[in-house]
Amino acid sequence: MLLGTLHIGSAEALPFAREKLRSALICAGFKATQVGQWAGLLSQLVRDQGPCELTVSTDDEQEAETILLGPVSLTGRLQRLTLPTPIDTARQQQMQAILARMSREELLHDLERQVEERTADLNAARDQSEKLLRNMLPGSIAKRLKEGERIADTHQASVVFIDMVGFTKWASQLSAAELVVHLGQLFGEFDGITKRHGLEKIKTIGDCYMAAAGLPEPQADHAERAVRMGLDIINAMPRICTALNAPVQVRVGIHSGPLVAGVIGSVKPFYDIWGDTVNIASRMESHGVPGRLHVSDDVRAALGEGFDLEQRGVIDIKNRGAMTTWFVNSTI
Secondary structure, eight states: OEEEEEEEOSGGGHHHHHHHHHHHHHHTTOOHHHHHHHHHHHHHHHHHHOSEEEEEEEGGGOOSOOBSSSSOOOOTTEEEEEEOSOOOHHHHHHHHHHHHOOOHHHHHHHHHHHHHHHHHHHHHHHHHHHHHHHHHSOHHHHHHHHTTOOOEEEEEEEEEEEEEETHHHHHTTSOHHHHHHHHHHHHHHHHHHHHHTTOEEEEEETTEEEEEESOSSOOTTHHHHHHHHHHHHHHHHHHHHHHHTOOOEEEEEEEEEEEEEEEEOSSSOEEEEESHHHHHHHHHHHTSOTTSEEEEHHHHHHOOSSEEEEEEEEEEETTTEEEEEEEEEEEO
16 A cells, blocks of 8 residues: 655755654654664665655555565665555554655745746746747847847848759659658758858748858858859759759859848748848849859959859849849859
8 A cells, every 4th residue: 555655856855754754654663773774774775866756655565676675676766665564544544644744844845846947947948949049040130139139230241042943843743741851951951051151041932042141240251152152052962962863953143232131020030131132143043044153243343363253244134234244163
């Protein structure tokens, strides 16, 4: 028969549990010397095992694994003290009352334990929220938002647009689950290259990937970073396509210039960029050629030595008119 359970959550709780067990065993009719030995064994158990629960029962509930009496076998956090001597009903009830009663000290320790557990839960929830925020927003932007700042900045930056050519046909042959998995792997590869070159991923729009260099922190070499990132993605596509069995190519377009960056929305806020620079970068991609990196003359002017450029000539860009554009073939 189960008489009660001693919850020993810490070394501070041990004296109260030991005295409660001593009182219950004396009430059951055991000799004080024997009770003292068992209480001492209990102290040793907690010191060796740390936090645990000790159930006290009569031998009609005896199981194969017991402690303190009979063969000693530790079973982790839950331990059992089985009393072999028959105990009459009245004494069993008294023992149950003693083991169930919480002293003032135990109540205080239990309250402290609950506060500690609740604090740990709150800290874990806060850490999870901050982790999600860091994944959604650049670190410096997340910090400024937490401090109550409204994010609206101007930057000199280079914007990269990447679009998948052949994606629609490929996607039509996949199930919804396969499509999501493959896109996740594909964009995961892009994310790694983006991070390696110090660019900030802005967002994905369907099968289009958008990133920028030069923000949220200024980067004097933002054009070079963007171009190197674009070339690495083009060079990685054969390997990626083979791994995913994806017969697609990419068009990459880049433009450099001023833009505005900020955070919009109070629900699912996200970091976004606006301005003519973004629009022209999009046009560089849409007017590009599969498997090639297409850039504006502003990007060409911002690049240092070390790039093999090929003049494409003058093309008509929607809302901008005639523009001289370039292909970047490789680094030198």
